[in-house]
Amino acid sequence: MSAGIRRILPQLLTLLAVVALITAFFPSFLSVEMVDGRLVGSAIDVLKRGAPVALLAVGMTLVIATGGIDLSVGAVMAICGAAGAWAISNDYPLVAALLIALAAGLACGLWNGVLVALVGIQPIVATLILMVAGRGIAQMITEGRILTFSHDGFAFFGSGTIFGVPTPVILWLAVGILFTLLVRRTALGLLIESVGINRRASALSGVNATVLLVFVYMASGICAAVAGIVATADIRGADANNAGLWLELDAILAVVIGGTSLLGGRFSIIASLIGAMIIQAIDTGILLAGFPSEYNLVIKAGLVVIILVLQSPRLSPRISAALSRRRKEPAPAGSATEARE
Amino acid sequence: MTAKALMAGVAFAALGTAASAQTVGFSQIGSESGWRAAETTVTQQEAEARGIDLRFSDAQQRQENQIAAIRSFVAQGVDAIFVAPVVATGWDSVLEEAAEAEIPVILLDRMVDSDPSLYLTAVGSDLVHEGEVAGQWLVDEVGGEECRVVELQGTTGSSPAIDRATGFRNAIEGADNIEIVRSQTGDFTRSGGKEVMESFLQAEGGGADICALYAHNDDMALGAIQAINEAGLNPGEDILIVSIDAVPDIFLAMSEGDANATVELTPNMAGPAFDALEAYMADGTMPEKFIQTDSQLYTPEDDPMGEYERRKDLGY
Numbered sequence: 288m289s290a291g292i293r294r295i296l297p298q299l300l301t302l303l304a305v306v307a308l309i310t311a312f313f314p315s316f317l318s319v320e321m322v323d324g325r326l327v328g329s330a331i332d333v334l335k336r337g338a339p340v341a342l343l344a345v346g347m348t349l350v351i352a353t354g355g356i357d358l359s360v361g362a363v364m365a366i367c368g369a370a371g372a373w374a375i376s377n378d379y380p381l382v383a384a385l386l387i388a389l390a391a392g393l394a395c396g397l398w399n400g401v402l403v404a405l406v407g408i409q410p411i412v413a414t415l416i417l418m419v420a421g422r423g424i425a426q427m428i429t430e431g432r433i434l435t436f437s438h439d440g441f442a443f444f445g446s447g448t449i450f451g452v453p454t455p456v457i458l459w460l461a462v463g464i465l466f467t468l469l470v471r472r473t474a475l476g477l478l479i480e481s482v483g484i485n486r487r488a489s490a491l492s493g494v495n496a497t498v499l500l501v502f503v504y505m506a507s508g509i510c511a512a513v514a515g516i517v518a519t520a521d522i523r524g525a526d527a528n529n530a531g532l533w534l535e536l537d538a539i540l541a542v543v544i545g546g547t548s549l550l551g552g553r554f555s556i557i558a559s560l561i562g563a564m565i566i567q568a569i570d571t572g573i574l575l576a577g578f579p580s581e582y583n584l585v586i587k588a589g590l591v592v593i594i595l596v597l598q599s600p601r602l603s604p605r606i607s608a609a610l611s612r613r614r615k616e617p618a619p620a621g622s623a624t625e626a627r628e
Numbered sequence: 629m630t631a632k633a634l635m636a637g638v639a640f641a642a643l644g645t646a647a648s649a650q651t652v653g654f655s656q657i658g659s660e661s662g663w664r665a666a667e668t669t670v671t672q673q674e675a676e677a678r679g680i681d682l683r684f685s686d687a688q689q690r691q692e693n694q695i696a697a698i699r700s701f702v703a704q705g706v707d708a709i710f711v712a713p714v715v716a717t718g719w720d721s722v723l724e725e726a727a728e729a730e731i732p733v734i735l736l737d738r739m740v741d742s743d744p745s746l747y748l749t750a751v752g753s754d755l756v757h758e759g760e761v762a763g764q765w766l767v768d769e770v771g772g773e774e775c776r777v778v779e780l781q782g783t784t785g786s787s788p789a790i791d792r793a794t795g796f797r798n799a800i801e802g803a804d805n806i807e808i809v810r811s812q813t814g815d816f817t818r819s820g821g822k823e824v825m826e827s828f829l830q831a832e833g834g835g836a837d838i839c840a841l842y843a844h845n846d847d848m849a850l851g852a853i854q855a856i857n858e859a860g861l862n863p864g865e866d867i868l869i870v871s872i873d874a875v876p877d878i879f880l881a882m883s884e885g886d887a888n889a890t891v892e893l894t895p896n897m898a899g900p901a902f903d904a905l906e907a908y909m910a911d912g913t914m915p916e917k918f919i920q921t922d923s924q925l926y927t928p929e930d931d932p933m934g935e936y937e938r939r940k941d942l943g944y
Contacts, residue, residue: 313831322834322860329830336823432662432944433818433847435877446858522818522851529817574827580784580813 297603298545298561301594305565309572316575325448329575331456337567338455339364339531342514343538344545344559345459345466346507351542353483353503354551355403355410360538362421363395363511364531368519369428376436384441389512395421396508400501418535425527435524445520455517459560462513466506467556476554479503483551537566544594565594648909649902651681653701654710658689662875663895665943667737671710671898678902691715695722702729708748708905710898712736723747732908736897749904749915751897755788758923759795761891762870765925766840767803769868769888775839778828779811780821780852782844789813792844792872809837814848821848825855835861840868846878846890853886864888874926875944879936882928892924895942 310316319328343360350357371388375381395417402413428434447454470476481489482496490496514534519525539549544562547554569590573583596602652675659665668684675682683706685697691714701709702725709731713719716739723746726733735750766777779796782789793811800806810828814820821843829835835856843849849871856863863869863886871878874892881887904915926935 315830320834325858327834327859329827332826332830336826431659431665433877446854518819522822522854524818526818529815529819571827574812574824575831577810577812577831579811580781583784583813 294546294555295558295561297598298558298565301544301597302561302565302568305568305572305590309568309575312572313575316572321451324451325453326451329571331453333564333567333571334456335453336571337564338459338517339514339534340537340541340566341459341560341563342462342510342517343507343534344541344563345463345556346503346510347535347538347542348545348547348554348556348559349466349470349479349503350410350507351539351547351549352479352551352554353500354486355500355503356414356539356549357399357504357507358411358414358535359395359399359417359421360507360511360514361531361533361535362418362425363392363508364515364518364534365425365525365527366395366421366428367391367512367515368530369425369434369525369527371441371516372434372436372519372525373428375438375441376434381438381440385516388516389509392508392510392512392515393505394508395511396505397501399508400504403504404497404500422527425525425530429525429527431527433524433526437523442520442523444516445518445522455521458513458517462510463556463560466510470556480552480554483554538563540591541566544591544598546598566591649680649707649905651683651704651706652708652710652902652905653683653685653697653704653706654898655685655687655694655697655701655712657687657694657712657714659686659943660689662944663873663893666895666939667712667897669942670895671736674896674898674902678906680902687714689714691718695719698722698726698733702726702731705729706731707909709733710736710901712897713738713740716741720746732905734901734905736901744917748908749901749917749919751901751904751919751921753893753921753923755791756795756798757920758872758891758893759792759797760799761795761923761925762792762842762872762889763796763799765870765889765891765927766806766842766868767800770806770839772805773839775806776809776832776837777806777840777842778825778832778838779808780814780824780841780843780848781811782813782816782848784813786816789816789844796842808842814843814851816845816847818847818851821851822855823851824848825852826859829855829859829861835859835867838867840870843869843871846871846873846875849887849890850877850881853881857886874924874935874939876936876939876942879926879932879939882926882932883936885928889925889927892922892926894921894924897921 316329319326319331347357367388370391371384374384374387399414399417402408403410444454449457478494478499481494482499486496518530541562542559544565545555545558569587573586597606654671656668672682687693687697694714698709709726711733713735719740719742723733723742727746732748734748737752739750781793812824814824832838841852843852849869853863853869856867861867869887870889872891872893874890878887878890900919900921904919907913
């Protein structure tokens with residue numbers, strides 16, 4: 288348990304630092320109120336707005352742990368959102384619409400997985416295909432317009448609340464917990480890590496690497512489908528051009544901030560989720576701070592660079608060593624001066 | 629020999645029918661946005677209403693396709709050519725070919741860098757003026773009362789975002805009671821508009837300190853309306869909403885009292901173009917080199933449901 292805490296400690300500290308920074312600029316950041324039976328506040332907005340990236344990060348963590356990458360998740364979000372919106376606006380029942388959206392995600396994941404595991408195309412190339420083509424598929428479903436619908440049941444997944452908590456927050460927490468239990472309460476996580484470290488050696492020692500690889504891409508697909516449902520339900524419309532645009536990059540960034548190596552191997556879904564919240568806290572913080580919009584991306588990039596530098600394997604031991612030295616050394620001197628005064 | 633005679637005959641026939649355009653070639657950029665699709669639909673409707681045979685060519689965002697289309701229109705001997713140019717440069721030679729064939733060319737929606745003598749006229753909207761119309765509406769609406777405005781900008785650095793911001797500021801310049809307190813980009817999307825509006829509401833006392841929202845397009849306004857609703861406020865009443873474009877969905881919101889005003893970016897660039905062409909064909913009247921389309925303001929008094937019905941099938 289303590290090892291688990293130690294694993295996510297850097298991410299937790301970073302999140303606290305980012306929140307402290309935002310609170311310095313915008314004091315009421317952490318204040319949460321109850322309005323009309325729903326929790327309202329900037330912190331709640333972070334948890335809610337961060338849902339798509341958090342959901343994508345769950346699947347992306349598993350893919351990256353195998354040494355792969357999934358660039359298609361943003362486009363898959365658009366496809367699944369469009370499929371769900373199409374179904375609901377054609378008067379399919381809610382359950383059917385959700386199942387169609389999830390099935391679309393699974394199919395996209397299967398396509399990626401087959402290309403990577405069976406055909407043997409490099410993951411970055413294999414998923415690039417769907418990244419480019421996926422938006423076209425989504426546009427075909429929506430016929431090039433924003434496909435709007437007015438169905439409160441479907442919209443609930445974007446803007447509804449359960450006991451005052453926005454549904455997207457519940458969704459990403461549930462998906463995160465579900466996948467964590469799935470990979471950590473079984474040997475699945477260990478097998479994924481072993482495939483990521485050395486696929487050939489794992490295969491030789493009896494791990495069915497091919498099935499595992501297809502599984503992780505399908506997991507990424509279904510996470511993207513849930514994210515697509517959230518994004519579509521949120522604006523009550525499927526926007527094929529913009530839903531999930533560039534979110535694959537934010538999801539990869541969340542995994543990297545979460546400390547999982549792009550080379551594969553050990554991973555932590557919880558750390559990736561915290562990484563997603565760090566990114567969203569920065570995004571929301573920039574909006575709240577009221578800077579001109581030209582600065583948005585520069586500020587974000589600057590903060591991300593600082594975070595990554597502090598976490599780098601070369602620097603972080605030195606920084607923590609320097610910190611602990613400073614903590615040990617000046618402390619007696621400080622107390623001595625205090626005593627003299 | 630026979631071909632020449634035939635062409636002379638055709639020319640005679642054309643002169644014989646009081647010289648009005650019979651066939652017009654239209655090279656469209658593509659269908660990258662709902663507005664573009666609506667422009668195509670409206671152009672076809674306008675041509676049909678005037679009994680003109682419209683030869684349509686979709687360039688799929690590529691200039692070489694447009695140049696090839698114009699050349700083929702010249703070869704077909706159409707009476708006039710409409711072009712919505714995808715880029716501003718590189719049109720000189722193909723426009724000269726059209727000029728040599730004495731086929732008038734009219735630019736729709738976008739401009740080119742070529743010599744103005746190479747085209748008859750250009751029909752387009754003035755983005756700064758759109759912002760001014762939106763700003764003027766707000767000035768008139770609030771009277772002398774204090775009004776703190778939040779602004780949802782378009783994609784940072786894009787010309788509609790810059791011009792619509794400038795126009796709005798021009799209009800409210802004299803009104804000291806109106807102040808833009810927050811301004812952020814929503815990237816012209818619904819989700820961007822919703823997310824940024826949520827942060828505006830948080831930053832401005834839960835929305836109590838905001839009197840009006842100015843969005844650079846309707847989609848961002850529609851996203852913001854949802855955010856305002858979810859924050860427990862009443863869009864259109866607690867916070868006035870003014871935006872630009874006049875897409876069908878904003879009229880739905882207007883009919884429900886959620887939006888207050890929108891400025892039309894008309895997809896009907898072809899109507900004024902056909903009118904100018906008709907006058908030119910009839911007695912050689914040279915139109916102005918730039919015909920500015922109306923930036924009409926729509927409010928809930930303008931039958932929003934009717935406007936929605938009129939627009940919903942245009943392809944937005």
